[in-house]
Amino acid sequence: MTPSTGTTTGPEQYLARDVAVAKLLAWSGIALVISLVITQGFLMGFIPPPSPNLSAEELAQIFIDRKIGIRIGSLIQCICYSFWGTWAISIVVCMRRMERGIPVVTYASIANAGGAWVFFLLMPITWAMIAFRPESMDPKFIQIMNDYVWFIFILSWPPFAIFMVLIATAIFRDHNLPTIYPRWVAFFNLWCAVLITPAGLIEFVKTGPFAYDGAISFWFIYIVFFGWIMVMSFVTLNTLKRTALQAAA
Amino acid sequence: MKALLLSRVTAVWALLIIATTLSWQLGHGAGFDDARQAGAAILVVTFIKVRLVMRDFMEIRHAPRWMRLIGDAWIVLITVLLVGLFLKTGT
Amino acid sequence: MSDSSEDTALARGSKGHIPGEAGIWLLIAGDLLMFSVLFVIFLVYRAGDLTVFQAGHARLNQTWGLVNTILMLSSSWLVATAIQAARRQMRRVVVACFGLALLCGLGFIVVKVFEYNEKIRADLTLTTNDFFMLYFSYTGIHLIHVVIGMGVLTTLMLYSRSGNFAPAKLRNLESGASFWHLVDLLWIVLFALLYLVGAK
Numbered sequence: 001m002t003p004s005t006g007t008t009t010g011p012e013q014y015l016a017r018d019v020a021v022a023k024l025l026a027w028s029g030i031a032l033v034i035s036l037v038i039t040q041g042f043l044m045g046f047i048p049p050p051s052p053n054l055s056a057e058e059l060a061q062i063f064i065d066r067k068i069g070i071r072i073g074s075l076i077q078c079i080c081y082s083f084w085g086t087w088a089i090s091i092v093v094c095m096r097r098m099e100r101g102i103p104v105v106t107y108a109s110i111a112n113a114g115g116a117w118v119f120f121l122l123m124p125i126t127w128a129m130i131a132f133r134p135e136s137m138d139p140k141f142i143q144i145m146n147d148y149v150w151f152i153f154i155l156s157w158p159p160f161a162i163f164m165v166l167i168a169t170a171i172f173r174d175h176n177l178p179t180i181y182p183r184w185v186a187f188f189n190l191w192c193a194v195l196i197t198p199a200g201l202i203e204f205v206k207t208g209p210f211a212y213d214g215a216i217s218f219w220f221i222y223i224v225f226f227g228w229i230m231v232m233s234f235v236t237l238n239t240l241k242r243t244a245l246q247a248a249a
Numbered sequence: 250m251k252a253l254l255l256s257r258v259t260a261v262w263a264l265l266i267i268a269t270t271l272s273w274q275l276g277h278g279a280g281f282d283d284a285r286q287a288g289a290a291i292l293v294v295t296f297i298k299v300r301l302v303m304r305d306f307m308e309i310r311h312a313p314r315w316m317r318l319i320g321d322a323w324i325v326l327i328t329v330l331l332v333g334l335f336l337k338t339g340t
Numbered sequence: 341m342s343d344s345s346e347d348t349a350l351a352r353g354s355k356g357h358i359p360g361e362a363g364i365w366l367l368i369a370g371d372l373l374m375f376s377v378l379f380v381i382f383l384v385y386r387a388g389d390l391t392v393f394q395a396g397h398a399r400l401n402q403t404w405g406l407v408n409t410i411l412m413l414s415s416s417w418l419v420a421t422a423i424q425a426a427r428r429q430m431r432r433v434v435v436a437c438f439g440l441a442l443l444c445g446l447g448f449i450v451v452k453v454f455e456y457n458e459k460i461r462a463d464l465t466l467t468t469n470d471f472f473m474l475y476f477s478y479t480g481i482h483l484i485h486v487v488i489g490m491g492v493l494t495t496l497m498l499y500s501r502s503g504n505f506a507p508a509k510l511r512n513l514e515s516g517a518s519f520w521h522l523v524d525l526l527w528i529v530l531f532a533l534l535y536l537v538g539a540k
Contacts, residue, residue, distance in 0.1 A: 183361060183362075183363045184362065184363040184366050185363075186363060187361070187363035187364055187366045187367040188363075188366055188367070188370075190367055191366065191367040191370040191371065194367075194371065194484070194485070194488070195370070195371075195374055197481070197484055198477065198481055201466075201477050201480075204466045204467060205466065205467065205473055208385070208470060208473055208474070209378075209381050209474075209477075210473070210477050215377070215381060216377070216378070216381075220374065220377065250430070250433070253421060253424055253425055253428070253430070253433065254421075256421070256424055258417060258420040258421060258424065259417065259421070261417075262413060262414070262416075262417035262420075265413050265417075266410065266413060269406070269409050269410065269413065272532060272536055273402075273406060273536065275536070276402070276535070276536035276537070288536075288537040291532050291536050291537050292532060292537060294532075295528060295529055295531075295532035296529075298528050299525055299528055299529060302416065302521055302524060302525045302528065303521075303525065305420070306416050306417070306419075306420045306521045306524070307359060307518050307521045307522075307525075308357075308359040308423075308514070308518075309359070311356055311357045311359070312356050312357065312358055312359065313355055313356035313358065314356065316356070316358065316365070319369075323372065323376075327376050327379065330380060331379055331380070331383060331533075334380065334383035334384065334387065335383055335386075335537065337387065338383070338386060338387040338390060
């Protein structure tokens, strides 16, 4: 792309374009959440998950009955869950502007964001594998693989909690006036980080609020986590809009 | 130093310890013959303690009106909910 | 009991004074919300299986619970006193109060370790029944809060060593202190629900 008119070409114009790309990345997080509701909720019927207390045969029947929905759903998920990486970078871009000197927190966040989407992708890939030939597969094996999906989903909370803490750290260290993100965003991230810690309890129980289909380990953590993605998307979009305005002024 | 020790928070602390002892007694059959009534009383005393912590330790006492109202509304709501659930259960 | 000079200093007109940063209250309100859900879940499960829960209540060591409540209340009082002392620029008292509050927190953890140990030795674990599932997970989640809170208190203690409690510094101290009071507040309710209520 060539810069259009000679007079207005400057760092401001490049910045405006960068902001436009960053906004697109922030929107990809919203796309991720919408795809989750459509695929996991409607196509697969896995909101909430099948109970960990089901017998292997009952569970296998679910996969046989819903195999088409699961195949289409996991295909869409493979695409949209990759957006974790793009979405996280829209935040990291804002974090970079908070740091002076060596951007330590930014580096840590990039590495974190690059690893975390692996967990996202492992879920639809495993579901697709179960739905590939559920009739001929041993139900016991289906049960193990299904448990595996939910463990990947819920037990992988630490890198995500660390990202939240990193965001909060960057905001607390922000030297800009006014700060890039409002200060409450830092506390909001810390709150989310604390709230998803009970996820670790799914290892121990098969029924009750802390089982992987339970009120806390599923519903509460799900709403907090994907609500967090939505809130952070909108806050980031707002911040980017302000950045573009400042650059234009 | 003396003013510090004879402050309102110290009085609140003493009050909280007394309330704890009281609910302890209630939990061991003092005052009420019926375990349900005793349980309900313990819950009410508990949320009076919660309000003291909120008002004086967290200093919501000096906070803007809307904050005080939200705090009190939460306390009333959760107390009614928990006492209601507790009494509904029976013993 | 009334402390009128301090009252007027804090009231600052009719608008009032939000302790600490506004953001910390988002965290506190959010946490109270989660624990409210946990409290309700506890009583709903209790209604579903009263005999198991009453037997469970009876097996808890109420003395441990009482000791921990007194430790929590006292540490909260020490932290509140530290804030008062900071407003009066009494640097050494501030550091000492935070230090003692930390010791109370440590005592709380030690008692909990003994208590868990006692339960596990008696073959009562997370998987024993619904009562012990909730007992271990609720107290565990609270214990995570205690550990985080002690990190906060340590930070506040080190932060106070240099004195000079200007408004911005006081506000940061208030933010941290408010979190510790939340940990105390949650324990007060957990103590009543798990240990006191409905034990026969």
